[in-house]
Amino acid sequence: MAQIEKFEYDNTIVRNFAVASIIFGIVAFTVGLWIALELVFPGLNGGISWNSFGRLRPLHTNAAIFAFVGNAIFAGVYYSTQRLLKARMYSSILSKIHFWGWQLVIVGAAITLPLGFTSSHEYAELEWPIDVLITIAWVAFGANMVGTMIKRRESHFYVAIWFYISTFITVAVLHLGNNLEVPVTFWKSYPVFAGIQDALLQWWYGHNAVAFFLTTPYLGLMYYYLPKAANRPVYSYRLSIIHFWTLIFIYIWAGPHHLLYSALPDWTQSLGTVFSVMLIAPSWGGMLNGLLTLRGAWDRVREDPILKFMVVAVTAYGMSTFEGPMLSIKSVNAIAHFTDWIPAHVHIGTLGWNGFLTFGMFYWMFPRLFGTTLYSKKLANIHFWIGTLGILFWVVPMYFAGWTQSLMWKDFTPEGLLKYGNFVTTLQSIKPMLALRAFGGSLYLTGALIGFFNLMKTAQQGKLIRNEAAEAPALHIVPEPNESVHRKLERKPVPLLIWALIAILVGGAVEFFPMTFMKSSVPKIESVKPYTALELQGRDIYIREGCVSCHSQEVRPFRSETVRYGEYSKAGEYIYDRPFLWGSKRTGPDLHRVGGKYRDSWHYNHMLNPQNTEKESIMPPYPWLFKNNLDNSSIAAKIRVLRKLGTPYPAGYEEKAPAEMAAQADKIVKSLASDIKDLNPDELKKKEIVALIAYLQRLGTDIKAK
Amino acid sequence: MFKGLFNGYNWAGIVSLLIFFSVFVIATVMVMMRKKSDIDYMANLPLEDDDNPENSK
Numbered sequence: 001m002a003q004i005e006k007f008e009y010d011n012t013i014v015r016n017f018a019v020a021s022i023i024f025g026i027v028a029f030t031v032g033l034w035i036a037l038e039l040v041f042p043g044l045n046g047g048i049s050w051n052s053f054g055r056l057r058p059l060h061t062n063a064a065i066f067a068f069v070g071n072a073i074f075a076g077v078y079y080s081t082q083r084l085l086k087a088r089m090y091s092s093i094l095s096k097i098h099f100w101g102w103q104l105v106i107v108g109a110a111i112t113l114p115l116g117f118t119s120s121h122e123y124a125e126l127e128w129p130i131d132v133l134i135t136i137a138w139v140a141f142g143a144n145m146v147g148t149m150i151k152r153r154e155s156h157f158y159v160a161i162w163f164y165i166s167t168f169i170t171v172a173v174l175h176l177g178n179n180l181e182v183p184v185t186f187w188k189s190y191p192v193f194a195g196i197q198d199a200l201l202q203w204w205y206g207h208n209a210v211a212f213f214l215t216t217p218y219l220g221l222m223y224y225y226l227p228k229a230a231n232r233p234v235y236s237y238r239l240s241i242i243h244f245w246t247l248i249f250i251y252i253w254a255g256p257h258h259l260l261y262s263a264l265p266d267w268t269q270s271l272g273t274v275f276s277v278m279l280i281a282p283s284w285g286g287m288l289n290g291l292l293t294l295r296g297a298w299d300r301v302r303e304d305p306i307l308k309f310m311v312v313a314v315t316a317y318g319m320s321t322f323e324g325p326m327l328s329i330k331s332v333n334a335i336a337h338f339t340d341w342i343p344a345h346v347h348i349g350t351l352g353w354n355g356f357l358t359f360g361m362f363y364w365m366f367p368r369l370f371g372t373t374l375y376s377k378k379l380a381n382i383h384f385w386i387g388t389l390g391i392l393f394w395v396v397p398m399y400f401a402g403w404t405q406s407l408m409w410k411d412f413t414p415e416g417l418l419k420y421g422n423f424v425t426t427l428q429s430i431k432p433m434l435a436l437r438a439f440g441g442s443l444y445l446t447g448a449l450i451g452f453f454n455l456m457k458t459a460q461q462g463k464l465i466r467n468e469a470a471e472a473p474a475l476h477i478v479p480e481p482n483e484s485v486h487r488k489l490e491r492k493p494v495p496l497l498i499w500a501l502i503a504i505l506v507g508g509a510v511e512f513f514p515m516t517f518m519k520s521s522v523p524k525i526e527s528v529k530p531y532t533a534l535e536l537q538g539r540d541i542y543i544r545e546g547c548v549s550c551h552s553q554e555v556r557p558f559r560s561e562t563v564r565y566g567e568y569s570k571a572g573e574y575i576y577d578r579p580f581l582w583g584s585k586r587t588g589p590d591l592h593r594v595g596g597k598y599r600d601s602w603h604y605n606h607m608l609n610p611q612n613t614e615k616e617s618i619m620p621p622y623p624w625l626f627k628n629n630l631d632n633s634s635i636a637a638k639i640r641v642l643r644k645l646g647t648p649y650p651a652g653y654e655e656k657a658p659a660e661m662a663a664q665a666d667k668i669v670k671s672l673a674s675d676i677k678d679l680n681p682d683e684l685k686k687k688e689i690v691a692l693i694a695y696l697q698r699l700g701t702d703i704k705a706k
Numbered sequence: 707m708f709k710g711l712f713n714g715y716n717w718a719g720i721v722s723l724l725i726f727f728s729v730f731v732i733a734t735v736m737v738m739m740r741k742k743s744d745i746d747y748m749a750n751l752p753l754e755d756d757d758n759p760e761n762s763k
Contacts, residue, residue, distance in 0.1 A: 084751055158751040227752050237749035238737045245733040250726060274722045281730070470755065486736045 005137045005153065005474050011369050013095040015464055015494060017075035018362055020103060022452050024067030027110075029445040031060040036168030036438040039587070040431070042618045044609070052112035054546025056489040057176075059127040060115040064350055065104045065123060073217040074098070074141070074356040077164050079365060080224040080627035081145065083647060084161055086154045086472040090147025094140045101137030105130055110663035116544035118188040118580050121202045122162045123209050124178050124517035128189045130181045138175065142168045149493040153472040156495065159240045163220030165493070166457035166500040173504065178205035182645060185639050188540070192645060194520060195574030196264055197580055200256065204508055207255035212504075214354055215317075216248065222290050222314065225361045229306045235292035239285055241486075248281040249503045250275050257328035260337065261556040262582065269330075275368035283321030288313040299388045301329075305380035309360030312388060316352025330545040331627040335410075338552055338586040340430065340437075341402030344395040351391045351444055359383065359451055365457050370461030387447035391439025401433035408605070410560040418563055423589040424616050431618075528702045531648045531695070533635055533657035534664045538695025540638075541688055542581070547624065552583035553592040554700070566700065573703060576647050588619055600668050601675030603693045630656065665690045 026207040035056050038044045045051045068161050082089060108130045112118075118125040126134070145168055149157070178201055191198050228236050234240055256264060256272025292312055294301060301307040323345050326332050327542040336342060357614040363380055367373050374380060410428040420426050531539060542548070555561050557568040569592050574580055598606075602613060607625060610617035636654035643649045673679045682689065 083755055154751065155750060156751070158748060160752070224752050231753070233746075233749035233753060235744045237742070241737045242733045244729070246730050247728070249729045253722065271722055274727070278723070392755070578711045624709070 003474055004471050006467055006469065006471045007086075007088055009496060010089050010092065010095065010466075011464065011468055012079060012466045013089065013092075013099060014075050014079045014365070015459075016099050017071045018365065019650070021068055021075055021358065022455060023061055023364065023543050024071060024106060025355075026445070026448055026452060028060060028063035028068045028413070029058055029441065029448055031063060032034075033438060033441040033445055035060055035250035035435070036441050038620070039618055040099045040435045042525035042620060045620045047621050047623045048341050049116070049545075049624045052545065052622070055114050057546060057549040058122075059110065059122060060116060062113065062125065063106070064555050066109070067332070069214060069235075069350070069354045069358070070102065072168075072354075072361070073213075073221070074102070075365070076221040076225065076358075076361055077145075077217065077442055079685065080160055080221070081164065083470075084154065084158045084224070086150055086470065089151045090144050090151060094144040094147070094295055097481065098137050098140040098144060100142060103135060105133050105137060105216070108133065109541055113228075116546075118543060119179070119181060119189065119191070119544065120543045120548055121178060121191070121579065122206050122584060124205060128179065128181055128183050128188050128287040129186060131181075134175060138168075138172060138456050142172065144154060145499070146493055153475050155475060155477050157493070158224070158330065159234075159237070159244055159370035160220040160224040162244050162496065162500070165224070165497055166244075166504070167212050167217040167220070167496070169254070169497055169501050170208065170216070170248070170504045171542045173501070173508075174205050174212065177508070178202060179210055181251075184641050185634050188634065188638075190578040190638070190641055190645060194578045194646070195580055196262075196571045196575060198578065198580040199259055199262070199574075200264060200268065202580070203258040203511075204252075204255040207258060208504075210349070211254075212248075214349060214625075215251075218354060219286055219356060221241070221361060222286075222310075222317075225357075225364060226290055226310050226314070228294055229304070229310060229360065229364050230294055230297055230300070232293065234299065235289050235295065236645055237484060243286040245503070247279075248500060249506075250279050250282065251508075252504045252508055254279060256325075256329065257333070258584065259582075260328070260330050260333045261558070262554055263569050263574065265571075269395055273328050273330060277325045281327045282323060287314055287318035287321065290317075290496050295331050304611070305377060305384050306360050306363045308384050309356045309363065312384075313355075313357035313360060314354050314589065316348050316356065316391075316471045320349040320353060323348070333452070334556075335406045336402060338584070339402035339406045340398040341406070341584075344398035344402060347394050351387075351394060354388065355444075359387070359408065359448075362451070362455055363387075366458045368615070370459050370462030371465050372458060375454050375457035375461060379450055383447045383454065386450065390440050390444030390447055393443055395440075397433040397440070401430035404433075405430050407601055409564070410558070412560070418560070418621075419486075421564070422631075423564075424614055427587075428616055434597075439669040452609065458532045481612055485513070485569045507628060516530075522575060525570060525703060528573055528575060530576045530642075531536050531698065532660060532664060533639065533653075534661040534691050536638060536642075536695075537630055537632070537635065537661070538582075538691035538693070541625065541692050541694060543550045543579070548581050548583045548590075549585065550583075550587035550619065551589070551591045552586050552589065554582040555592050561590070565590045567703065570703065571698075572632055573700070576642075578642065578645065578647075589698055590698070595697050596704065597700040599669045600693050600697065603696055604672055604676060604689065607689060622689075625692060628688045629686045630688050630691050632661070635661075664694055668693055675693065 032043075035053055038053050038056075045053065049055065073669045078089060078095070085434045105126070112127060112130065113125060117127045119127060145164065149161070155208055180192040182192065194199055223240055225232055253275035254272055256268045257276045260269050260273070263372050291311070294307065294311065301311055327336050327345060330414040362375060405426045407688075408429060413419050553569070555565045555568045562568055605624045608614045608619040610619035635657055639649050639657060662685070669679070669681045669685040672684065673681050
């Protein structure tokens with residue numbers, strides 16, 4: 001027998017991440033509630049740029065995913081990894097770099113996103129300098145994990161550790177893949193790929209961010225904290241291994257289910273559908289494994305708020321992993337995509353699965369970190385019930401809104417006309433649902449505040465056990481005769497890492513390589529030309545303002561859409577779109593064919609205050625576009641970068657651009673002045689709004705017969 | 707060259723089903739070959755240090 005070694009667990013780093021998670025969680029929920037209210041009361045943004053929906057929405061999503069969930073993952077992982085491997089974290093310095101680097105990323109996000117610095121890739125909006133910082137923090141995390149695995153005292157890796165490791169490796173690959181971008185300035189970059197390739201890459205990332213940031217680490221946490229809280233081993237350890245391999249292998253293929261009926265080639269869409277449907281098997285295997293762990297202990301669930309949180313979390317996991325595959329079936333997707341059904345689906349996942357598992361975990365963990373008992377079990381119960389009600393009030397109205405609005409979009413009169421030709425009529429019908437959703441959000445936030453209070457009180461009444469004493473025999477591996485391959489794998493960190501990497505790379509590669517390297521995957525359209533310099537500037541304003549969070553640019557090939565918007569979108573139309581701006585939610589109408597639909601003056605009045613042209617609109621006003629002068633200082637650099645990436649701007653275009661921009665602006669200003677009295681053309685032509693109008697009027701016109 | 711391959715029939719569906727099936731079978735076989743004692747040992751790893759303060763009181 002090896003000799004017993006004494007060592008200490010680092011609880012300080014766990015506490016730090018946990019507190020950061022709760023505080024940022026409250027910020028994320030508050031911003032979410034705020035933007036939900038902005039949809040109900042559009043006046044709330046007060047015409048302030050950083051306060052408008054399009055800029056705050058990415059702040060909400062990033063805060064929820066990376067600040068709340070991210071910090072919770074790290075707290076949970078650092079606590080359980082040390083105990084499962086019977087070792088202190090490999091390096092306190094790496095822990096600190098990881099912690100402070102991550103918080104710096106969050107602060108950077110909180111500043112830059114409201115300022116409109118965004119790559120517009122959903123959940124990867126942060127611009128390149130922050131991407132670099134994320135990489136540093138993430139590498140510190142990974143190195144710390146692998147280091148701990150190497151100097152461990154337990155020879156075998158429990159399944160939770162595998163989930164953590166696959167998370168580390170996959171998120172690293174995703175992050176690097178989706179942020180292949182070329183900087184123009186410190187806060188502006190263009191992605192390497194354009195149009196449908198950019199879309200495919202983004203949703204390969206977006207989907208797998210859900211898979212490997214919101215799911216696999218949480219499954220690892222579930223496999224540790226649920227047995228802990230229930231004080232019994234997981235129902236079937238064998239099932240958990242099957243769960244692991246099939247899940248990480250299949251998940252990575254499913255991304256294209258975000259792009260059904262789009263201009264993406266059919267075979268990619270099919271791949272996305274089939275793999276998504278198959279995902280139900282491992283996901284439900286995992287969910288049942290979690291729930292069955294509690295067999296025979298249901299009487300305790302009734303009493304213990306921690307187990308209650310966990311049961312609802314695992315049930316929510318089951319619900320969203322049933323719903324996800326269903327939503328990937330084309331006929332269901334045709335109804336649900338672009339509607340409020342999708343946010344409902346997402347919030348079952350984040351509020352239910354991630355949120356409730358996090359709270360359950362913290363209620364379990366805090367008394368142990370602080371050597372005390374939970375301050376108030378009653379408050380934890382209240383939190384549980386308010387939170388559950390909050391989730392219900394959030395998702396049920398949104399399911400209803402999604403259905404209602406989608407059916408209205410598709411409804412025809414017997415004469416074959418759109419029954420609700422005016423988009424706003426369909427919006428009008430769901431406004432009460434939007435209000436109920438905000439109410440649900442406020443309940444959830446209230447619950448979280450109660451939780452925060454309860455956990456802080458718990459901390460106060462105890463004392464942080466910074467270094468928790470532990471002992472275990474030194475690592476002493478005796479390979480058994482006839483050991484199976486998998487058993488060997490279970491105690492070798494590096495091969496485990498490599499196998500997991502192979503599993504996730506295969507899927508990505510099969511989808512992506514043919515798309516990127518086969519010319520024929522994007523049929524060229526002769527009449528599609530690059531944006532003019534002014535339109536490009538307008539497009540970058542569209543990106544900055546986050547119009548993409550309410551508007552799609554992807555007309556699907558349905559009669560209901562071609563009648564409403566015009567010709568359906570073709571892959572060849574997007575080849576100069578860096579980044580692609582298809583969007584994922586139609587709070588407002590699709591804009592891919594808006595070019596030429598209205599006069600310039602209509603856009604002018606509409607952007608100044610949408611309620612000028614449409615009384616019931618909930619689109620925010622953009623008064624600052626009428627005050628700010630267009631910043632042309634980097635236009636030459638933008639053109640050069642885009643040319644390098646393949647946009648065929650003629651040589652020397654960057655020198656001619658200023659004159660050309662002035663001429664195009666003059667034309668727009670002239671047309672505005674002929675419709676609107678009291679304009680000052682000389683001032684107006686310098687303003688941002690002119691560039692935005694130029695872009696909007698260009699949208700989707702390249703393939704229109706002139 | 708690839709054109710005929712990617713159009714025509716739903717090769718993506720068939721191939722992906724086969725891949726999934728083989729991963730599933732391999733994982734299952736590997737897991738089923740494990741000894742029960744190993745599995746129980748692994749399953750109990752989280753429970754080894756019983757650090758529940760309410761228990762120690």
